[in-house]
Amino acid sequence: MLAPHTILHSPSVPVTRIDAGIRQLVHDMETLLAACQDPEGVGLAAPQVGKSLRLFIVRPNPGDPLQVYINPEIIKTYSSKDVKKRAHEKEDADMLEGCLSVKNVWSSVDRNSGIDLSFQTLSGKKRTQHFIGFESHIIQHEIDHLNGILFTQRALEQGKRMYRIEKKGGKEEFVPIEL
Numbered sequence: 001m002l003a004p005h006t007i008l009h010s011p012s013v014p015v016t017r018i019d020a021g022i023r024q025l026v027h028d029m030e031t032l033l034a035a036c037q038d039p040e041g042v043g044l045a046a047p048q049v050g051k052s053l054r055l056f057i058v059r060p061n062p063g064d065p066l067q068v069y070i071n072p073e074i075i076k077t078y079s080s081k082d083v084k085k086r087a088h089e090k091e092d093a094d095m096l097e098g099c100l101s102v103k104n105v106w107s108s109v110d111r112n113s114g115i116d117l118s119f120q121t122l123s124g125k126k127r128t129q130h131f132i133g134f135e136s137h138i139i140q141h142e143i144d145h146l147n148g149i150l151f152t153q154r155a156l157e158q159g160k161r162m163y164r165i166e167k168k169g170g171k172e173e174f175v176p177i178e179l
Contacts, residue, residue: 003102003150007047012054012146014071018124022055022070026122029057030066041100043138045145048101056142060135070120072143075128078114083132095134096163096174097141097151106174107155107162111140 001008015022025046033044045056058067096106114132117139121127131139141151155162163174 001048001050001101003152005101007050007052008101008145008148008150010047010052010148012045012047012052012148014054015120018070018120018122022053023122025049025051025053025055026057026068033057033059033066036100039098039100043142044100045142047145047148054146056139056146058135058138058142060138068122069117069139069142070122072117072119072139072146074115074140074143075118076116077112078132080113083113095137097137097155099141099151101145102150102152104164105152105162105177106164107151107160109141109151109154109160110158111137115139 029044029046029049032049033041036044040062042060043056043058046053054071056069056072058069059065095108097109098106113136114130115136116128116130118126118128144151144154152162162177162179164177165172166175167173
């Protein structure tokens with residue numbers, strides 16, 4: 001689904017049964033995420049494929065196993081002073097965020113540096129896990145989708161500048177969007 005589709009601006013409902021239909025939805029979402037190359041997708045929420053369910057998938061790097069989060073809830077947040085960055089992690093302020101449902105728009109978004117997340121796995125097991133850095137950023141973006149919030153709304157609320165990519169002289173360049 002592409003913005004401004006209504007489902008992208010509406011809160012999703014909890015998954016009540018993890019059955020063959022949910023497993024098929026996850027499979028279909030995984031196939032779609034793998035096919036996203038320009039830009040490469042790292043996460044996909046059920047509302048982005050037309051299903052108003054509290055479910056999303058994440059694959060931060062191409063070789064990583066697919067992670068499935070059902071009925072996720074952030075139970076604790078951590079600021080940058082609470083989280084020791086890994087040596088390879090970029091600072092959040094340097095990270096431009098994009099979305100498969102909002103074509104060719106990019107912006108930085110202030111997000112928590114770390115989170116504790118409660119969720120169910122595809123097998124129905126309840127888990128709590130701690131995330132920092134890029135994974136934390138992706139998960140917060142996907143949870144926003146489940147709550148009917150797009151990253152562009154967050155960027156506007158935070159007074160952030162938005163960009164689009166233009167090809168200039170054979171190279172791609174981020175160009176500010178004038179609002």
